Amino acid sequence: xxxxxxxxxxxxxxxxxxxxxxxxxxxxxxxxxxxxxxxxxxxxxxxxxxxxxxxxxxxxxxxxxxxxxxxxxxxxxxxxx
Amino acid sequence: xxxxxxxxxxxxxxxxxxxxxxxxxxxxxxxxxxxxxxxxxxxxxxxxxxxxxxxxxxxxxxxxxxxxxxxxxxxxxxxxxxxxxxxxxxxxxxxxxxxxxxxxxxxxxxxxxxxxxxxxxxxxxxxxxxxxxxxxxxxxxxxxxxxxxxxxxxxxxxxxxxxxxxxxxxxxxxxxxxxxxxxxxxxxxxxxxxxxxxxxxxxxxxxxxxxxxxxxxxxxxxxxxxxxxxxxxxxxxxxxxxxxxxxxxxxxxxxxxxxxxxxxxxxxxxxxxxxxxxxxxxxxxxxxxxxxxxxxxxxxxxxxxxxxxxxxxxxxxxxxxxxxxxxxxxxxxxxxxxxxxxxxxxxxxxxxxxxxxxxxxxxxxxxxxxxxxxxxxxxxxxxxxxxxxxxxxxxxxxxxxxxxxxxxxxxxxxxxxxxxxxxxxxxxxxxxxxxxxxxxxxxxxxxxxxxxxxxxxxxxxxxxxxxxxxxxxxxxxxxxxxxxxxxxxxxxxxxxxxxxxxxxxxxxxxxxxxxxxxxxxxxxxxxxxxxxxxxxxxxxxxxxxxxxxxxxxxxxxxxxxxxxxxxxxxxxxxxxxxxxxxxxxxxxxxxxxxxxxxxxxxxxxxxxxxxxxxxxxxxxxxxxxxxxxxxxxxxxxxxxxxxxxxxxxxxxxxxxxxxxxxxxxxxxxxxxxxxxxxxxxxxxxxxxxxxxxxxxxxxxxxxxxxxxxxxxxxxxxxxxxxxxxxxxxxxxxxxxxxxxxxxxxxxxxxxxxxxxx
Numbered sequence: 001x002x003x004x005x006x007x008x009x010x011x012x013x014x015x016x017x018x019x020x021x022x023x024x025x026x027x028x029x030x031x032x033x034x035x036x037x038x039x040x041x042x043x044x045x046x047x048x049x050x051x052x053x054x055x056x057x058x059x060x061x062x063x064x065x066x067x068x069x070x071x072x073x074x075x076x077x078x079x080x081x
Numbered sequence: 082x083x084x085x086x087x088x089x090x091x092x093x094x095x096x097x098x099x100x101x102x103x104x105x106x107x108x109x110x111x112x113x114x115x116x117x118x119x120x121x122x123x124x125x126x127x128x129x130x131x132x133x134x135x136x137x138x139x140x141x142x143x144x145x146x147x148x149x150x151x152x153x154x155x156x157x158x159x160x161x162x163x164x165x166x167x168x169x170x171x172x173x174x175x176x177x178x179x180x181x182x183x184x185x186x187x188x189x190x191x192x193x194x195x196x197x198x199x200x201x202x203x204x205x206x207x208x209x210x211x212x213x214x215x216x217x218x219x220x221x222x223x224x225x226x227x228x229x230x231x232x233x234x235x236x237x238x239x240x241x242x243x244x245x246x247x248x249x250x251x252x253x254x255x256x257x258x259x260x261x262x263x264x265x266x267x268x269x270x271x272x273x274x275x276x277x278x279x280x281x282x283x284x285x286x287x288x289x290x291x292x293x294x295x296x297x298x299x300x301x302x303x304x305x306x307x308x309x310x311x312x313x314x315x316x317x318x319x320x321x322x323x324x325x326x327x328x329x330x331x332x333x334x335x336x337x338x339x340x341x342x343x344x345x346x347x348x349x350x351x352x353x354x355x356x357x358x359x360x361x362x363x364x365x366x367x368x369x370x371x372x373x374x375x376x377x378x379x380x381x382x383x384x385x386x387x388x389x390x391x392x393x394x395x396x397x398x399x400x401x402x403x404x405x406x407x408x409x410x411x412x413x414x415x416x417x418x419x420x421x422x423x424x425x426x427x428x429x430x431x432x433x434x435x436x437x438x439x440x441x442x443x444x445x446x447x448x449x450x451x452x453x454x455x456x457x458x459x460x461x462x463x464x465x466x467x468x469x470x471x472x473x474x475x476x477x478x479x480x481x482x483x484x485x486x487x488x489x490x491x492x493x494x495x496x497x498x499x500x501x502x503x504x505x506x507x508x509x510x511x512x513x514x515x516x517x518x519x520x521x522x523x524x525x526x527x528x529x530x531x532x533x534x535x536x537x538x539x540x541x542x543x544x545x546x547x548x549x550x551x552x553x554x555x556x557x558x559x560x561x562x563x564x565x566x567x568x569x570x571x572x573x574x575x576x577x578x579x580x581x582x583x584x585x586x587x588x589x590x591x592x593x594x595x596x597x598x599x600x601x602x603x604x605x606x607x608x609x610x611x612x613x614x615x616x617x618x619x620x621x622x623x624x625x626x627x628x629x630x631x632x633x634x635x636x637x638x639x640x641x642x643x644x645x646x647x648x649x650x651x652x653x654x655x656x657x658x659x660x661x662x663x664x665x666x667x668x669x670x671x672x673x674x675x676x677x678x679x680x681x682x683x684x685x686x687x688x689x690x691x692x693x694x695x696x697x698x699x700x701x702x703x704x705x706x707x708x709x710x711x712x713x714x715x716x717x718x719x720x721x722x723x724x725x726x727x728x729x730x731x732x733x734x735x736x737x738x739x740x741x742x743x744x745x746x747x748x749x750x751x752x753x754x755x756x757x758x759x760x761x762x763x764x765x766x767x768x769x770x771x772x773x774x775x776x777x778x779x780x781x782x783x784x785x786x787x788x789x790x791x792x793x794x795x796x797x798x799x800x801x802x803x804x805x806x807x808x809x810x811x812x813x814x815x816x817x818x819x820x821x822x823x824x825x826x827x828x829x830x831x832x833x834x835x836x837x838x
Contacts, residue, residue: 005495008258008436009242009418047171052496056783059536060681073495076257076418078534080601081286081343081449081793 002066004030005073010049013040027051028062030072048077084614086684088780088787095574096786099723103566103585104337113337116293116309121364124295125154125196127357128203129350129367130210131377132185132192135219135443135751136232139183139212142193147209152202155361156210157194162356165325174412176323178446179352185214186234186411187443188752189376191350196357196365219443219751223408224385226252226442234411234441252441254413259421259494260434267400267432271391273472279461281800281818282744283383283408286450287735287763290339291374296354297364303330304358308351311341311559312598316348317590323352324359331355334589335559342735343449344379346600375756380745381450382407382416383442386461388424392469396483400432401425401493405458409439410446419454423797424462425493426532427503427689429486433493443751449600451732452533452793456739456800460818463529463801468814477805478516478528481691482507485530502715502779503530503689509775510691515711524697524708527805531690531797535606535790537682538597542611543588544572544619546674550661552576554585554615556608557596562731562792563724564604570720571609571786575616577643578660594679602790605720606781607682613785619676626670627658684783685790690714692733692798696806703826705807707737711773717781717789729795730772736799738764744819 001021006014014020022037024030030051034041050059052073058064059077066072107113144156159182166172181190193210197203218232225231231252240247241255268274294308304326310316313335321328338345350367357365369378387404403424407417417437425433470477485503492498510516510528520526543555554572558564565585573580597603620640627645628635631652639648644657667674695709712729719725742762746754755761780787804815807825813832817824 007495009255012242055492055496055499056684056686057496057534057536058683060538061683064683071497075495076415076422078419078422078536078601079346079415079449079453080534080536080603081346081451081453 002072007075010041010044010074013038024066026066027058027064030066050075050077086610086783086785088782088784093574095570095580096720099721100566100580102563115290115339116336117368119295119307121295121297124364124366125198125361126200126203127194127196127354127365127367128207129191130193130207132188132190134185134214134216135188136217137185137214139181139192140215141213143211144193147195147206150206150209152198153195153206154363155196155357157357157360161360165323172322175347187445189445194353194357196361221443221747221751223383223406223440223442226440227406253438254441255439257418257421257437261491262432264400264402264432264434268391271399272394273469274389274391275465275468276389277465277816279386279816281384281457281460283380284739284743285375285380286342286344288340288342288344291369291371292349292378293368294351294354295364295366296358298355298359300362304355306333306351306355307336308333309336309338311345311561311600314557314590314596315598316351319348320352320355324355332589332591335587338559338561341561342451343453343600346449346598349378372756376753377445379448380445382409382447384457388461388465390465390469392473394473396475396480398428398430398484401430403435406438406440407454408442408444410444411441412446413439414447416447416454420458422494423455423532424458427486427530428484429490430493451796455533455797456736459529459531459797460800460804464804467805478511481530501687501689502777505777505779506689506691506713506715509713509777510693513711515693515709520695523700523810524695525806525810526695527802527809528693529798529801529805531794533688533794533797535685535688536601537603537607537685539595540607540611540682541594541596541679542608542615544615544676546664548664550664552583554583554612555588555592556585557588557593558604558608559599560587561599561604562728563721564608567605567720567724568608568612572612572616575613602792606685606784606788606790609788610682610784611678611680614678614680615676618678622674622676623660623663626663626667626674629670630666631655686781686783688789688794690794690798692802694802694806696803696810698807698810698825700829703822705741705820705825707770709770712795713775714794715777715779715789716791718778718787719776720788722776725776725791726774728791729774732795733772733799734764734769736796737769740800740803740818740820742819742821
């Protein structure tokens with residue numbers, strides 16, 4: 001089980017929790033399991049969520065592995081200029 | 082190896098050199114084709130009718146007289162653009178912004194469009210369209226919009242993300258929170274706490290080239306679009322979705338671009354041009370006037386930011402808190418959220434809390450502007466840090482160094498940082514000669530730090546070797562700041578051939594797979610990575626061809642310095658084959674030589690900068706003049722240092738305009754009062770000093786050559802650095818941007834009165 005840190009906008013969908021536990025090997029699996037466990041996150045995931053793994057931010061590489069013990073943060077999928 | 086993105090230290094031959102820009106001659110001689118320079122046979126003139134009201138219901142639109150006018154070939158309203166967005170709210174908002182459906186939300190909102198044989202007829206047709214409006218109360222100020230009794234833009238807008246589900250609708254579309262620790266405990270530990278409100282006015286990206294396009298839709302359902310954009314693949318996808326076209330049947334070609342800075346990252350009137358073409362069965366050209374650009378496209382948010390920071394006398398910042406209200410026009414976006422993420426990102430704070438508010442107002446739909454939202458947040462935070470440093474009698478730069486984030490710091494937006502460059506930029510500032518230069522009368526010096534995320538994204542490139550051994554690099558990221566030269570340098574480096582043997586071209590959407598836009602400082606980072614991978618794949622083909630020419634196993638062929646070499650003593654008498662020799666023989670070794678790469682370029686890495694500036698304030702007129710300016714920023718590896726310096730200077734120049742002059746001014750009627758460059762004043766050369774730059778090169782571990790994006794971070798510190806300099810020049814804290822002469826004079830007068838009292 002990995003600790004998944006949520007940014008503020010996702011917390012209401014997890015009953016106010018700032019951290020949830022999910023068993024997932026990849027970002028793709030993480031997103032799938034988050035949608036199953038917390039349906040309120042679906043619109044946020046559709047709008048775009050990035051994943052920070054040990055400080056490196058992934059926006060698109062959903063096949064990326066989630067290493068054991070890594071710090072995992074969900075962040076908004078940001079826009080740029 | 083071909084797809085290994087990790088950095089390996091190496092010495093460069095091409096990367097890091099400064100060849101002349103390949104697009105230079107065409108641009109200075111007028112040969113370069115921009116958005117308005119393209120024409121198609123039989124094309125019509127497209128014009129858009131825009132709302133004169135800030136907020137109104139559309140009761141009825143009568144287009145019958147316009148349709149009957151001789152020379153008019155099509156008249157269009159929202160009825161011709163049905164909602165095909167299938168529940169995608171972001172795309173629906175773009176559609177509604179292209180053509181208002183039931184309400185107009187701002188002065189300049191499109192309500193109808195015509196296509197006619199010439200400009201005079203099109204203008205006459207616009208006058209014949211009768212729109213029956215029910216004018217509604219409006220709100221343009223971000224602080225007024227959040228008040229409970231403010232005019233409501235959307236009756237079904239219930240704030241998302243708050244502590245509890247709201248009972249009533251409001252103009253606050255969303256609240257997002259970031260942070261960690263206990264800020265109240267942190268403030269209790271501080272010796273001094275300062276809390277202030279800061280305001281920034283709405284500014285426009287100010288790109289010199291207005292939005293322009295030529296659209297042609299055939300009765301068989303295929304279409305072409307020539308357009309000035311930062312992302313023609315994204316424009317293709319948007320237009321195809323909004324018009325119900327097949328993506329593959331719409332070919333979009335990007336013109337040269339006279340500036341975008343985030344304002345050309347989604348469609349504005351391009352779907353309208355395509356719909357007019359479809360209705361009229363003729364090509365249609367639309368070129369926005371400058372007034373339309375200001376009224377109806379791309380400004381950044383106006384903001385109101387409350388900041389509270391505590392510090393101990395030893396210089397340790399104990400807590401930081403910010404409430405950031407960003408006006409996003411009539412539609413939900415993420416500008417407040419980005420302000421909340423970036424505001425304290427430069428610092429190592431145990432206690433930090435930020436809340437971003439997305440506030441709906443009767444202004445144009447806000448768009449990204451170069452590191453969107455970060456400059457305003459930096460203005461607020463960096464101003465208070467400067468003030469706190471002075472209160473405890475410490476040098477503001479040393480306080481920043483003392484509290485700077487570093488590897489292992491838990492960032493204010495959540496994750497722990499890996500290796501980052503804020504510390505080196507501050508250390509470089511400390512050693513810079515600018516710091517010791519004497520200041521003149523009425524002059525002040527200011528510093529500020531800035532942060533931006535950068536990102537990568539979907540990227541697709543081709544390398545094609547011609548029969549003469551010259552190489553074409555085909556990319557799908559629009560060249561907004563010199564990337565064609567930088568990308569050619571990287572491919573030349575990888576192939577081991579001279580730079581002038583490589584020509585980089587931006588292809589249309591029919592030639593490559595999808596490419597994300599040139600935004601998020603991703604153009605050179607992403608396309609150079611894809612270009613390097615495509616070059617590596619090309620080398621594999623070149624080795625196979627050399628093996629065939631030599632009739633030896635490909636495993637015995639190596640690639641060195643642009644040549645195939647047979648490895649091993651048994652091939653001692655085989656002279657290396659150059660790329661040109663292999664290319665010349667390609668017809669008999671398997672045909673054309675090419676390499677391709679399609680990637681997702683993640684790992685762009687965060688970016689930091691420190692700026693130093695000196696400002697002279699005229700106490701009689703209130704005019705502020707920047708007399709010296711220095712930008713220090715990490716580029717990872719500067720592929721073409723002249724272009725990197727240009728990005729640094731460009732960001733600083735735009736920041737100077739934002740800080741001192743630029744602002745949207747609305748009348749009480751909700752109409753924009755200054756939609757032109759005479760009344761909305763961007764800086765020109767005579768307003769600016771030579772902007773000095775210092776490039777730091779701390780390699781990005783996630784790029785083969787260590788490259789980082791450099792396009793956006795340079796606009797983050799200027800407002801704060803200039804505000805600190807102006808404040809230091811006469812001892813009054815400036816909290817409202819732009820610091821135009823009337824605002825500075827008012828502050829000076831207020832300071833005099835306070836002194837007398």
